[in-house]
Amino acid sequence: MVRIGIDLGATNIAVGVVTDDGTILHKVEAPTLASRPWQPVVADMIALTRRALSEAGFTLDDLRSIGVGVPGTAIGGVVVFCTNLGWHDVPLERTFREAIDKPLYIDNDANVAGLAEAMAGVSAGAPNSVFLTLGTGLGGGIIINKRIYTGAHGVGGELGHLTFIADGEMCTCGKRGCLERYASATGMIRQGGEAIRTHPHSALAKAAGQDPANLTAKLIVDQARAGDPTAMMVFDRYVHYLAQGINSIISFIDPDMIVLGGGVSKAGAFLLDAVRLALTNYIFFRTLPYASIELASLGNDAGIIGAAMLGE
Numbered sequence: 001m002v003r004i005g006i007d008l009g010a011t012n013i014a015v016g017v018v019t020d021d022g023t024i025l026h027k028v029e030a031p032t033l034a035s036r037p038w039q040p041v042v043a044d045m046i047a048l049t050r051r052a053l054s055e056a057g058f059t060l061d062d063l064r065s066i067g068v069g070v071p072g073t074a075i076g077g078v079v080v081f082c083t084n085l086g087w088h089d090v091p092l093e094r095t096f097r098e099a100i101d102k103p104l105y106i107d108n109d110a111n112v113a114g115l116a117e118a119m120a121g122v123s124a125g126a127p128n129s130v131f132l133t134l135g136t137g138l139g140g141g142i143i144i145n146k147r148i149y150t151g152a153h154g155v156g157g158e159l160g161h162l163t164f165i166a167d168g169e170m171c172t173c174g175k176r177g178c179l180e181r182y183a184s185a186t187g188m189i190r191q192g193g194e195a196i197r198t199h200p201h202s203a204l205a206k207a208a209g210q211d212p213a214n215l216t217a218k219l220i221v222d223q224a225r226a227g228d229p230t231a232m233m234v235f236d237r238y239v240h241y242l243a244q245g246i247n248s249i250i251s252f253i254d255p256d257m258i259v260l261g262g263g264v265s266k267a268g269a270f271l272l273d274a275v276r277l278a279l280t281n282y283i284f285f286r287t288l289p290y291a292s293i294e295l296a297s298l299g300n301d302a303g304i305i306g307a308a309m310l311g312e
C-alpha cells in the first residue's frame with residue numbers, strides 16, 4: 001500500500017506517492033494558478049493524484065490514504081480559511097471523495113512540515129517537537145507523541161500570532177504585535193529597511209541600492225555574514241526576537257526539540273549558532289536540560305511527506 005501526499009501551495013501543487021515510512025517514490029507538480037476559483041484547483045489536485053499513482057505503477061487499489069497540506073486552516077474536511085488562495089469554507093474532503101473515495105486528511109502546511117520532520121526528518125528521534133517556518137509569515141506546528149496537536153477546536157499551534165509586543169506592529173491577522181511581525185523574514189526585512197534609512201553608508205544600504213524594496217532576508221544574512229555592522233545589528237535583533245519567541249514556546253510545553261524551517265533557515269549554521277547562543281539569555285530553568293534547536297532537514301519535500309503521513 002502507498003499513500004498520496006499533496007502540498008497545496010499558493011504557487012505550485014506538488015503531489016507525491018509516498019511509502020508508509022515516508023519515502024517519496026514519485027512526484028508530479030503543476031502551477032496552482034491561485035487566482036482561479038477553487039473548483040478547477042481541486043480538479044487539478046485530483047488529476048495529479050491519478051497521474052502520480054499511474055506513473056509510479058500503482059492503482060487506486062494500492063492507495064491507503066490521501067493527505068493534503070494547505071496554507072491555511074482546515075477543520076472537519078473543510079478548508080475554512082486560506083488567505084493566499086482566497087479560499088473560504090471549501091468542502092475539500094467531500095469534493096475529493098466524490099472523485100476518489102479514499103480516506104482524506106487535511107491540515108495546515110506548517111503542521112504538516114512539522115509532522116514530516118518528526119516522522120522522517122531531523123526530529124525523528126524526538127517524541128515531542130515544535131516546528132517553526134520562518135518565511136513570509138511564521139508558521140507553527142506542535143507535534144506531541146508524533147501526532148499534530150491543534151487543540152480543542154483545531155486552531156492551536158498558530159505560534160506566529162502569539163502576542164509578542166503589546167500594541168506593536170500591525171499584523172496581517174488584524175491584531176497588533178504578533179510574533180510573526182518580528183521573527184519572520186518579513187520582520188527581518190522591515191527592520192532592515194529602518195536600518196538602511198538610518199545607516200545610508202552601510203554595506204547593506206549599498207547592496208540594496210538604498211531602497212528597502214530590494215531587501216531580502218538572504219541579502220541581510222549575506223551582508224551580516226560578510227561583517228557589515230548594520231546588517232549584523234539587524235540580524236542580531238532578529239535572532240533575539242526569535243530566541244524570545246522560542247523561550248515562550250519552551251516555557252509553555254517544554255518540547256524535546258524545536259525545528260527551524262522556511263526561507264530564513266537557509267542561513268544554516270550562521271542562524272542556528274546565533275539562536276542557540278541568544279536563547280541562553282532567556283531560558284528560565286537554565287540549569288536543567290531544555291529543547292535542542294535544530295534546522296529542518298527535508299526541505300521542500302516536507303510538505304508532501306507530512307501530508308502523506310496524516311491520519312494514522
Ligand SMILES: [Zn+2]
Binds near residue numbers: 160161171173175178
Ligand atoms: Zn497576527
